[in-house]
Amino acid sequence: MWNYVLRRLLGLVPVLFGITLLVFLFLQLIPGDPAQAILGERGTPEQLAALREKLGLNKPLYVQYLTFVKNILTGDLGTSAVSTIPVAEELKRRWPATFELALAATLVAVVLGIPVGILAAVRKNSLVDTLSMSLSLVGVSMPVFWLGLLLVYLFAVNLHWLPTGGRLSTDLAIDFRPISGFLILDGILALKPQVLADALRHLILPALTLGTIPLAILTRITRSAMLEVLSQDYVRTARAKGLGERQVILKHALKNALLPVVTIVGLQFGTLLGGAILTETIFSWPGIGSYIYEGILNRDYPVVQAGVLVVATVFVLVNLLVDLSYALLDPRIQYR
Amino acid sequence: MKRKILLGLVVALGLGLAQKTLVFGSNGEPVSLEPGNITDGISIYVQRQIYDTLVDFKPGSTEVTAGLATSWFSSPDGKVWTFRLRQGVKFQDGTELDAEAVKFNIERWWDPKNPTRIDAAARYEIWPELFGGFKGDPGSILKEIQVVDKYTVRFILNQPFPAFPAAIGSGYFGIASPAAIKKDGAKYGSPTGSAVGTGPFRLVEWRPGEQVVLEKNPTYWKKGFPKVDRVVFRVIKDPAARLAALKAGTIDFTTDIPPANLKDLEADRNLDAVFRPSFNVGYLALNPSHKPLADPRVRQAIAMAVNKKAIVQAFWGKLGLTDGHFTPPSMKAFQSPKVTDHEFNPQKAKALLAEAGYPNGFDLELWYMPVSRPYFPTPKEIAEAMAADLSAIGIRVKLQTKDWASYLADRKKAPGFQAYMLGWTGDYGDPQNFYDPHFACPIADLFDGTGKPLCVKELGDILTKAATTPNLEERKRLYQQADELTFSLALRIPIVHSQPLLAKRKNITGWVPSPLGSESFETIEKR
Numbered sequence: 112m113w114n115y116v117l118r119r120l121l122g123l124v125p126v127l128f129g130i131t132l133l134v135f136l137f138l139q140l141i142p143g144d145p146a147q148a149i150l151g152e153r154g155t156p157e158q159l160a161a162l163r164e165k166l167g168l169n170k171p172l173y174v175q176y177l178t179f180v181k182n183i184l185t186g187d188l189g190t191s192a193v194s195t196i197p198v199a200e201e202l203k204r205r206w207p208a209t210f211e212l213a214l215a216a217t218l219v220a221v222v223l224g225i226p227v228g229i230l231a232a233v234r235k236n237s238l239v240d241t242l243s244m245s246l247s248l249v250g251v252s253m254p255v256f257w258l259g260l261l262l263v264y265l266f267a268v269n270l271h272w273l274p275t276g277g278r279l280s281t282d283l284a285i286d287f288r289p290i291s292g293f294l295i296l297d298g299i300l301a302l303k304p305q306v307l308a309d310a311l312r313h314l315i316l317p318a319l320t321l322g323t324i325p326l327a328i329l330t331r332i333t334r335s336a337m338l339e340v341l342s343q344d345y346v347r348t349a350r351a352k353g354l355g356e357r358q359v360i361l362k363h364a365l366k367n368a369l370l371p372v373v374t375i376v377g378l379q380f381g382t383l384l385g386g387a388i389l390t391e392t393i394f395s396w397p398g399i400g401s402y403i404y405e406g407i408l409n410r411d412y413p414v415v416q417a418g419v420l421v422v423a424t425v426f427v428l429v430n431l432l433v434d435l436s437y438a439l440l441d442p443r444i445q446y447r
Numbered sequence: 448m449k450r451k452i453l454l455g456l457v458v459a460l461g462l463g464l465a466q467k468t469l470v471f472g473s474n475g476e477p478v479s480l481e482p483g484n485i486t487d488g489i490s491i492y493v494q495r496q497i498y499d500t501l502v503d504f505k506p507g508s509t510e511v512t513a514g515l516a517t518s519w520f521s522s523p524d525g526k527v528w529t530f531r532l533r534q535g536v537k538f539q540d541g542t543e544l545d546a547e548a549v550k551f552n553i554e555r556w557w558d559p560k561n562p563t564r565i566d567a568a569a570r571y572e573i574w575p576e577l578f579g580g581f582k583g584d585p586g587s588i589l590k591e592i593q594v595v596d597k598y599t600v601r602f603i604l605n606q607p608f609p610a611f612p613a614a615i616g617s618g619y620f621g622i623a624s625p626a627a628i629k630k631d632g633a634k635y636g637s638p639t640g641s642a643v644g645t646g647p648f649r650l651v652e653w654r655p656g657e658q659v660v661l662e663k664n665p666t667y668w669k670k671g672f673p674k675v676d677r678v679v680f681r682v683i684k685d686p687a688a689r690l691a692a693l694k695a696g697t698i699d700f701t702t703d704i705p706p707a708n709l710k711d712l713e714a715d716r717n718l719d720a721v722f723r724p725s726f727n728v729g730y731l732a733l734n735p736s737h738k739p740l741a742d743p744r745v746r747q748a749i750a751m752a753v754n755k756k757a758i759v760q761a762f763w764g765k766l767g768l769t770d771g772h773f774t775p776p777s778m779k780a781f782q783s784p785k786v787t788d789h790e791f792n793p794q795k796a797k798a799l800l801a802e803a804g805y806p807n808g809f810d811l812e813l814w815y816m817p818v819s820r821p822y823f824p825t826p827k828e829i830a831e832a833m834a835a836d837l838s839a840i841g842i843r844v845k846l847q848t849k850d851w852a853s854y855l856a857d858r859k860k861a862p863g864f865q866a867y868m869l870g871w872t873g874d875y876g877d878p879q880n881f882y883d884p885h886f887a888c889p890i891a892d893l894f895d896g897t898g899k900p901l902c903v904k905e906l907g908d909i910l911t912k913a914a915t916t917p918n919l920e921e922r923k924r925l926y927q928q929a930d931e932l933t934f935s936l937a938l939r940i941p942i943v944h945s946q947p948l949l950a951k952r953k954n955i956t957g958w959v960p961s962p963l964g965s966e967s968f969e970t971i972e973k974r
Contacts, residue, residue: 143852150572152855152869153486153884158572194478196637196655205656260687268694275692277657281470281679285652285660395683395692397656405476405684410852 119431130423131183134416135176141410144168148410149192166192166412179416188420189413191406198417202399207292208278209391209398212321213383215314219322220329221376228333228372232341233360243330250327259320259393266316276395278313279306317394321387325379332375336368343367370437377433384429385422466676467973469955472689472701473680476655481636482621482644483556484570488964491618492702493680495965496661497539498621498644501530501549502612506959506966507724509777509876511612515544515622515645525607525917532598536668538624539649540641546594551625553592553602558582563628573619577874607915609922610877617875618965621646647673647969656682673969674957693718693950699973700951700958706766706824712950719951722766725775725944726962728881729822729870731833732858732939735901736894737811737865744803746937749866750789751796752840758832759943762825767945771934774881774926775944777962781878781926786934797840808841814858814867818851821947822870829942830868859891861898868942876963878926879914886910886933893938906932 146162147154154162163169167178182189188199231240267275274280278294279287287306290297295314298307340346341364349363350356391400399418406414477490482498485491503514516530536544555561556574559581564571571581579586591603602611627635627643634640638653645668648661659680663673681698683689686705692698694715702723704712712720733749735741755769771788774781800808815830816823823829827848834844847864848854858864873880888907889900906929913925933939949960957970 141850143850143854144856145852147856148850148852152871153576154855155572155576157575194476194637194655201655260691263688263691263695267697268691271695275695275697276683276688277681277697281658281681281697282468284654284658285468285677285679392685393688395657395681395685395688397654397682401656401684 116435119434123427123431126427127424128180130420130427131180132176134419134423135179138412138415139172143410145192145410145412162192183420188417191414192411193409193414198413201402201414202417202421204292205397205399205402207289208396209384209387209400211293211295212314212317212387212391212396212398213380215318216322216325216383216387217376217380219318220325220379224326224329225333225372228330229337229360229365231330231334232337235338240334244334247327247330250323253323255320255324255389256393258323259316259390262316262320263393273316274313276313276317276393278310278397280309280313283309317390317396320393321383321390325376325383328379329372329375333368333372336371337364340364340368373436374433377429377436381426381429384425385419467674468677468679469675469700469968469971469973470679470681470698471968472683472692472698473659474686474689474701474703475684476682477653477659477680479636480642480650480653482552482623483574483619484636485619486573492965493659493661494621494642494644495618495646496648496678496968497642497646497650498623499536499646500616500618500620500622502616504616504876504961504963506970507961509613509726509873509962511616511876514616515549519612521607521609521611521917523917525609525915526604528602528604528608528611529595530600530602532600533668534598536645537666538627538643538645539664539666540624540627540643541666542624542626544622544645545597546600548625549600549622550592550594551628552620552622553589554582555628556620557587557589557592573874577614577617577619577880607917609915609917609919610875610879613875613877614880618963619874647967648678658682667969669969673967674972675968678968690950693952696952699955700949700971702947702949704948704950706763706945706948709764709766709948712948717953719953721949721951721958721960723947723949723960723964724777724962725768725946726777726964727775727822727870727872727945728773728941729820729868729943729945730773730939730941732864732867732869732893733937734863734865734867734893735938736862736896736898738896739803739805739809739811740865741896742803743936744799745805746940747789747935748796748799748803748840749837749842750937750940751792751799752842753789753833753836753940753942754791755788755942756791758829758836761832762829763943763945765946766948767943769941769943771941772930773885773933773939773941774878774930775873775962777876778878778881781923781930783927783930783934786930789937789940793836793839800840800842805841808843810843810845811837812847812865813837813844814847814849814854814864816851816868817848817854820870821872822943822945823868824945826868861894861900862896863892863894872964874963878929879910882910882926882929882933883914885939886929890938901938903932903936903938906936 146159150158167175190197227243231243234240263275266273283306290300294310298310346364349359387398387400388404391398392404403418406418473489475489477493478485478487479490480494482494499515501514501516502511505512515533517533519530521528555563556571575581579588588604588606588608590605593601595601621644624643627641631640636642638655642650647664647667649664651660651662653659661678663676683692689701690708693701709720712718733740733746739745759767759769771786772782813830813834816826830846834846837844858867886906887910889902891900893901895901909925909929913922916922951958954974957972960966
């Protein structure tokens with residue numbers, strides 16, 4: 112097993128190199144001079160030259176790439192061309208916000224998706240089944256941006272139940288110093304129930320928005336996995352033994368149906384960490400998604416490169432964890 | 448239950464103690480809070496609340512008025528400007544504002560070798576843009592800055608610059624505390640450093656991506672101001688989300704609302720639409736390097752064929768106005784009464800084309816911007832409307848665009864674009880800032896047909912003279928001439944002066960938007 116883990120970890124090295132190369136090349140493919148894009152309508156030739164020099168754009172491509180990789184290896188992700196703040200510092204500061212949001216969205220998907228999926232499978236072709244399958248179809252196809260704004264207008268603007276965006280109300284945010292950056296945790300650590308409550312209220316709409324697509328996917332996957340398991344011989348045997356339906360489903364069937372579900376949860380979580388760009392933008396969520404979005408708008412190369420790189424790395428790592436967790440769930444999977 | 452009561456108490460207590468906090472919905476993050484080192488509107492907006500400038504502008508106008516300097520005058524030849532400073536003004540760190548402090552700030556912006564500079568490359572770019580270059584550059588307008596006495600500072604210029612007070616008073620050049628800059632070093636003006644001025648509010652905290660918190664400056668020199676205890680800049684980049692936050696009351700006021708939302712704003716009884724006086728121009732540039740456009744009659748024909756009024760009505764409504772002046776309406780004093788606007792007359796335009804030798808029209812590439820700007824919120828649609836008008840007189844328009852960076856760069860490479868849309872928002876209240884970047888000889892982005900940048904000598908001479916004549920009446924006369932000449936040349940046809948749309952909640956009063964793009968929040972009250 113450890114041998115396998117080690118081998119998988121080593122296998123990451125070429126993958127990560129590939130990512131750096133792709134990230135680097137993709138940005139090169141964007142037409143136009145980034146220095147000109149940053150300076151806008153008024154850049155003079157001297158300013159352009161100075162900025163190009165500063166961004167290293169006047170060096171040959173391979174030199175730029177080597178510098179890029181070398182910097183990454185030394186933990187230097189560059190500084191933002193616009194704000195001159197080190198990108199690594201900014202990513203570190205914003206990371207907890209994205210992680211908290213992705214976790215909450217995953218929770219939404221798991222807590223709602225798995226039970227509904229089971230129910231739909233058990234009551235196949237019933238009203239519950241049809242309804243949940245239609246809804247999940249709507250869920251996958253709904254544009255995130257539109258859904259987010261819809262929720263904001265309904266629950267924040269019209270009903271005034273929830274805030275429109277941000278992580279904390281203005282007044283609370285002025286006085287409260289985050290400890291870990293995970294505000295839910297910080298509210299508890301600092302013994303500030305009002306911070307905890309406020310942070311939770313701010314988390315609801317973005318988590319629902321971000322969680323909708325994984326929720327829909329998870330519902331469908333759970334349903335089909337359950338359906339397959341329920342048709343297996345051992346389920347029939349369990350029923351024949353005289354076990355109650357509840358026990359058959361929850362103890363025998365579910366445990367085996369969980370394998371693909373776990374894979375999907377892992378994959379979705381990885382996607383959420385990086386894919387939160389739109390949700391974070393709508394809800395002014397100060398995470399890495401909105402940071403990358405801003406970097407793209409400003410053509411801020413160091414920000415986009417480092418941002419995408421970090422997200423891709425996390426995605427690869429989460430995938431690895433999912434693979435490894437197979438062993439714990441299914442002893443039939445062997446590591447050689 | 449007990450816990451619930453406790454929670455309620457805590458919340459109630461929090462509300463009871465709440466100070467008057469003004470929440471501004473910012474459409475982005477400030478780049479830096481260090482004066483002279485930024486050009487973006489958001490940074491200027493925040494800086495305006497922390498710093499004062501040497502001269503200020505009358506609320507809602509571009510007219511200069513006393514700021515940190517109470518009076519100023521120039522030598523008869525216009526080359527020496529003397530500023531007398533307000534006495535007893537303290538920076539927010541307790542140090543005093545004096546002539547040495549002003550000199551410190553100016554030298555930092557002007558001198559690339561200044562040891563207190565954070566970043567030698569590609570920054571402090573606005574100084575050379577407005578003042579001809581850094582210290583040591585051949586074009587540098589500033590020759591020397593002198594401390595005359597504790598409260599008098601003198602600028603020695605290489606050439607007369609009548610617009611100097613307006614330029615040095617622009618929002619880029621807030622006067623910062625030298626002590627704070629020396630103490631903070633490279634961190635000054637960044638989220639982890641300080642930002643210390645003499646303005647109505649002082650910086651408490653800047654949390655990137657989230658908010659900038661300012662509080663009332665207790666030692667502010669203007670008695671009775673500001674009217675609120677705190678200002679919070681909350682970063683909400685998406686316009687739709689910002690409007691939602693305004694409707695929900697999360698923010699009190701905001702800028703940069705898309706023009707299409709005007710109706711929605713007016714329909715909401717909790718909100719007011721607020722118009723910022725126009726300080727921009729959106730224009731159609733015609734490049735004489737494309738042969739038909741070299742003939743002024745053809746350019747006139749195009750100006751006559753485009754139904755500007757209908758276009759402005761359709762795309763801006765109440766938010767735009769159109770006339771023949773290249774400068775916005777706030778510069779009325781420098782505009783010629785003879786210039787009204789090009790008459791919309793397709794028949795006459797067609798006749799002019801025929802006269803110029805193009806009875807069957809010609810092919811024209813019209814470039815529209817790939818991005819939205821205040822002066823052209825929907826460039827493609829506007830270009831389509833213009834193309835339709837031009838086709839009515841036989842000009843066959845091919846619409847073109849490319850990515851923004853290439854668009855900006857390629858228009859300046861010979862032979863340039865045949866016809867293109869672009870615009871300008873002014874930095875300070877002087878026509879020089881509108882005319883010189885576009886018409887000073889040679890014109891960098893229009894070409895004469897031989898691959899050289901176009902030079903309209905007559906206009907260039909007028910502009911050079913206007914920029915250096917100390918006498919205000921004489922300057923007015925010269926800029927009126929420039930107005931008439933640019934109008935008849937029709938190299939750049941002004942399509943619109945647009946008013947940016949802002950919005951506030953009804954309980955906010957005393958907000959007077961400045962045409963220059965940023966105004967002090969000191970007069971704003973919250974009921």
